[in-house]
Amino acid sequence: MKRPLIIANWxxxxxxxxxxxxATRVLARGAKKIAADMVVCPPAPFLVSVANIAARASVAVxxxxxxxxxxxxxxxxxxxxxxxxxxxxFVLVGHSERRARGESNEDVCAMVTLALEAKLSxxxxxxxxxxxxxxxxxxxxxxxxxxxxxxxxxxxxxxxxIAYEPVWAIGKTSADAMTPENLEETTLFIRKVLAxxxxxxxxxxxxxxxGGSVESDNAEHLMRAGVSGFLVGxxxxxxxxxLAIASAAAHFSAxxxxxxxxxx
Ligand code: PGA
Numbered sequence: 001m002k003r004p005l006i007i008a009n010w011x012x013x014x015x016x017x018x019x020x021x022x023a024t025r026v027l028a029r030g031a032k033k034i035a036a037d038m039v040v041c042p043p044a045p046f047l048v049s050v051a052n053i054a055a056r057a058s059v060a061v062x063x064x065x066x067x068x069x070x071x072x073x074x075x076x077x078x079x080x081x082x083x084x085x086x087x088x089x090f091v092l093v094g095h096s097e098r099r100a101r102g103e104s105n106e107d108v109c110a111m112v113t114l115a116l117e118a119k120l121s122x123x124x125x126x127x128x129x130x131x132x133x134x135x136x137x138x139x140x141x142x143x144x145x146x147x148x149x150x151x152x153x154x155x156x157x158x159x160x161x162i163a164y165e166p167v168w169a170i171g172k173t174s175a176d177a178m179t180p181e182n183l184e185e186t187t188l189f190i191r192k193v194l195a196x197x198x199x200x201x202x203x204x205x206x207x208x209x210x211g212g213s214v215e216s217d218n219a220e221h222l223m224r225a226g227v228s229g230f231l232v233g234x235x236x237x238x239x240x241x242x243l244a245i246a247s248a249a250a251h252f253s254a255x256x257x258x259x260x261x262x263x264x
């Protein structure tokens with residue numbers, strides 16, 4: 001049984017270091033009892049404090065972005081090396097909220113390369129702004145995947161994570177999330193394109209997460225689509241709600257296959 005991967009993207013919701021530390025402690029305590037791998041991505045100024053707490057727990061830490069430049073004369077940039085030196089293991093790359101601020105596939109590709117060099121697992125975010133009835137979103141997803149991923153060694157490919165987040169589903173309620181049927185079709189498509197980039201065997205192993213209005217009441221339902229876990233935004237801020245999502249995903253993964261179609 002593969003443990004689901006649950007990544008908390010705190011964005012700017014957590015704006016106080018004490019609040020970040022308290023939430024990390026609650027998560028650390030709760031995560032011990034759940035068969036899921038958990039990662040918390042706090043705002044950059046809190047990475048040190050959160051990483052210190054998480055180092056003693058079974059929760060990993062991720063950054064919300066890194067710089068795409070290797071230039072040292074780049075005031076204010078947060079480099080992959082600096083982030084990795086804190087014990088951080090993951091980094092979100094190309095989140096739609098960053099792409100909306102001008103990040104291109106080329107920038108994302110540069111960040112993935114730098115993350116891999118620094119031994120960070122890049123969580124590469126892709127997803128369409130809207131769904132057309134003619135399936136145009138598949139072409140966009142394919143283009144984002146192909147242009148955002150650099151050529152990588154089989155070893156580097158092992159640390160890759162893909163997060164599929166349709167932009168239209170982000171920041172709403174569970175009722176607005178994608179249907180498991182549409183998600184399953186898209187997940188299969190992503191794995192097919194990935195197979196072409198990293199090889200079939202690796203593509204089957206690469207975690208493909210879903211993000212966009214995942215809440216505790218739709219998590220188990222969405223797991224039916226064959227995703228490996230979730231990238232959770234607003235519902236990750238309250239540690240109890242994140243633990244409930246992780247627990248639902250873990251419960252689904254532990255359910256024998258023959259019963260999965262009856263899971264709700
Ligand atoms: P949401 O955000 O869970 O609030 O929809 C997900 C994300 O943007 O990563």
